[in-house]
């Protein structure tokens with residue numbers, strides 16, 4: 166077994182009286198590719214952002230996050246800056262964290278390198294061009310001189326990915342990095358991540374709406390619902406024999422024929438209001454398998470098979486009845 170590069174323990178993120186991330190725990194092993202899936206609003210992005218202390222200042226964050234054994238939540242801004250890029254890099258879909266509009270793309274990627282390692286100008290230019298070429302940007306020397314607005318959306322996302330990869334991070338966190346892109350560009354960016362993982366052993370935490378992407382890229386998957394992890398385990402098991410009714414509903418909501426990209430469709434009903442949590446299982450009002458106990462008491466996230474956990478009374482009963490192998 167390899168060591169965990171990232172551990173998240175009992176992470177809680179609270180806005181006012183709403184715990185929008187509520188007791189999340191998981192590991193990412195060195196060199197591993199882990200997916201996080203779940204409906205919009207389940208707390209995926211805030212969980213990812215907490216890893217680089219990027220949650221809004223008014224959010225109250227508790228629990229523990231360690232990267233290579235270092236305690237992230239107690240780090241000061243300087244220590245986090247030193248970690249960003251070389252240790253942990255992030256790619257987001259939203260424009261908030263993308264390029265500075267008044268600086269050339271090449272200069273911004275160069276800056277991401279020199280902030281960590283003084284580099285002679287000639288070497289730097291070469292490295293920037295190499296990175297741009299590596300993400301499939303044609304005429305990299307020329308494109309490095311262009312401003313962000315002179316890039317198309319797809320090209321800008323590639324350039325952002327190039328910047329994230331500039332310092333060979335040990336952990337890449339990608340939050341829906343390809344959602345806004347067409348399928349071809351999406352495939353190229355995902356291939357890039359897979360190559361990076363194979364070549365440099367970079368661990369990847371990939372948040373996505375796309376089950377097909379999880380199936381093709383990830384070794385493990387974490388399913389989040391209403392601020393909680395409800396199931397996690399090896400992709401081969403979770404996607405073919407899901408233990409949690411929510412995971413099953415997610416998989417059934419993938420329209421296979423008319424949408425081969427596998428974007429998730431809606432599940433009937435709404436998740437609970439995080440300011441007014443339910444007494445029992447948070448999925449109970451939408452769950453077709455619910456039993457009496459589900460409305461009264463919340464199940465724990467239990468290990469039901471090797472490396473495979475689920476938070477469900479019925480799944481736990483079935484695992485207890487299953488013959489011991």
Ligand SMILES: Nc1ncnc2c1ncn2[C@@H]1O[C@H](COP(=O)(O)OP(=O)(O)O)[C@@H](O)[C@H]1O
Pocket residue numbers: 180185203204205206207208209210211212221439
């Ligand atoms: N700045 C904020 N202030 C208050 N609530 C927020 C803020 N950011 C996110 N939330 C709430 O936290 C919940 C989880 O958000 P998020 O992590 O972005 O979900 P996901 O990425 O799974 O769609 C959502 O219900 C959202 O409304």
Ligand code: SF4
Pocket residue numbers: 409410411446447448449450452453454455456459464476477478479480
């Ligand atoms: S605990 Fe009950 S309500 Fe919750 S997912 Fe399992 S069966 Fe459904």
Ligand SMILES: [Mg+2]
Pocket residue numbers: 209210211340
């Ligand atoms: Mg999100």
